[in-house]
Amino acid sequence: ETGVTQTPRHLVMGMTNKKSLKCEQHLGHNAMYWYKQSAKKPLELMFVYNFKEQTENNSVPSRFSPECPNSSHLFLHLHTLQPEDSALYLCASSQDMGGPSTNEKLFFGSGTQLSVL
Amino acid sequence: GQQLNQSPQSMFIQEGEDVSMNCTSSSIFNTWLWYKQDPGEGPVLLIALYKAGELTSNGRLTAQFGITRKDSFLNISASIPSDVGIYFCAGQDELSEKLVFGKGTKLTVNP
Numbered sequence: 001e002t003g004v005t006q007t008p009r010h011l012v013m014g015m016t017n018k019k020s021l022k023c024e025q026h027l028g029h030n031a032m033y034w035y036k037q038s039a040k041k042p043l044e045l046m047f048v049y050n051f052k053e054q055t056e057n058n059s060v061p062s063r064f065s066p067e068c069p070n071s072s073h074l075f076l077h078l079h080t081l082q083p084e085d086s087a088l089y090l091c092a093s094s095q096d097m098g099g100p101s102t103n104e105k106l107f108f109g110s111g112t113q114l115s116v117l
Numbered sequence: 118g119q120q121l122n123q124s125p126q127s128m129f130i131q132e133g134e135d136v137s138m139n140c141t142s143s144s145i146f147n148t149w150l151w152y153k154q155d156p157g158e159g160p161v162l163l164i165a166l167y168k169a170g171e172l173t174s175n176g177r178l179t180a181q182f183g184i185t186r187k188d189s190f191l192n193i194s195a196s197i198p199s200d201v202g203i204y205f206c207a208g209q210d211e212l213s214e215k216l217v218f219g220k221g222t223k224l225t226v227n228p
Contacts, residue, residue, distance in 0.1 A: 004159070042120065043160075043205070043218040090159050105150065106207075106216070108159030 003027040006091050006109035013081065014117050021076040021112045023091030030096050032074040033106065034066060037088040049074060050096075081116045088113050123206050123219030130196055131227050138222040139190040140206035148209035149182050149189040154221070155202045163204075164191070186211075196226050 004025045013019050025032060034046040048056035049068040063085075065077040074091055092106040123140045130136060140149075148167055152160035164175050166182035166189060173180055179192045189208070193200055206219040 006159075040220065042220050043207075045216070092159075105162055105165055106160075107162070108152075110157070110159045113157075 004109035010113045012115045018079040023074040025093040029093035031094045033092040035090040086116045121219040127223040129225045136193040140219045141188040145186045145211045146208035147211045150207040151191045152205040
């Protein structure tokens with residue numbers, strides 16, 4: 001138990017479906033993140049939220065829509081995805097945002113393995 | 118975008134052997150982190166390094182923050198089967214303050 005819970009663990013969806021990924025952190029952290037993990041590629045940062053406000057959108061296509069209703073919950077809404085969007089989607093949290101004198105130790109969830117058919 | 122060079126990409130070793138992997142960057146980092154990812158799980162933080170030259174251990178794991186602030190290594194001593202997984206380095210760039218991940222080293226330990 002890492003303190004970051006993601007559901008569902010696995011998801012198969014068609015390109016016309018709409019689905020949502022959920023993340024909840026029980027660590028009292030202020031920052032939450034969505035990462036995409038594809039085979040043989042570095043982890044790709046998608047979105048960052050700090051105190052519920054989106055602070056970073058890493059040029060992510062609009063078919064991915066994040067939502068952060070509070071500091072403990074983060075959602076990723078999916079619609080009209082493409083097969084190349086199949087990947088492991090990881091949620092993470094950290095105490096605060098990284099900065100000149102802070103250190104961004106991330107705590108990851110187990111991920112949602114997404115397959116787009 | 119900025120990348121870390123992590124090597125080797127994969128390692129196949131016998132139980133009991135020592136393992137060494139490293140990451141290098143073209144820019145200066147102010148933090149180095151080492152994560153391990155088991156199959157079907159998210160990465161778990163193993164060691165965090167904050168100062169150039171810092172050497173930190175966590176059980177059989179030892180990691181160092183390179184003096185140039187552009188590299189870091191992770192050593193695993195006396196490997197055991199449960200050490201299998203993918204090990205990722207990550208560094209916080211001094212200028213951009215962004216956290217950058219390496220591509221990972223996949224470790225296989227043969228009993």
